[in-house]
Amino acid sequence: MARKKRKRVSRKPTQSLGIIVLILNIFFPGLGTIAAGRVSEGLMQFILYIIGIFLSLFVIGIPIVIIVWIWALVTSIEVIRASQ
Numbered sequence: 745m746a747r748k749k750r751k752r753v754s755r756k757p758t759q760s761l762g763i764i765v766l767i768l769n770i771f772f773p774g775l776g777t778i779a780a781g782r783v784s785e786g787l788m789q790f791i792l793y794i795i796g797i798f799l800s801l802f803v804i805g806i807p808i809v810i811i812v813w814i815w816a817l818v819t820s821i822e823v824i825r826a827s828q
Contacts, residue, residue, distance in 0.1 A: 757780060761779070765823045773793045792808060793809060
């Protein structure tokens, strides 16, 4: 049984999507990335963010949360730039 290959349609994101992605990533890192269509990257950001929050009780999670938050913001900026 042969599988049909799906063509991946790459659409240019709209400016409003870029703003929504940025707002979501500011408050919930990873969710905006998922909304932008980068599901695997967004899941990784969100899972690391949740783990970092729990590890913040032991102080080691604070740098993890900050790094994931910055990573999510950089992804948001990439989406906004792609929309222009």
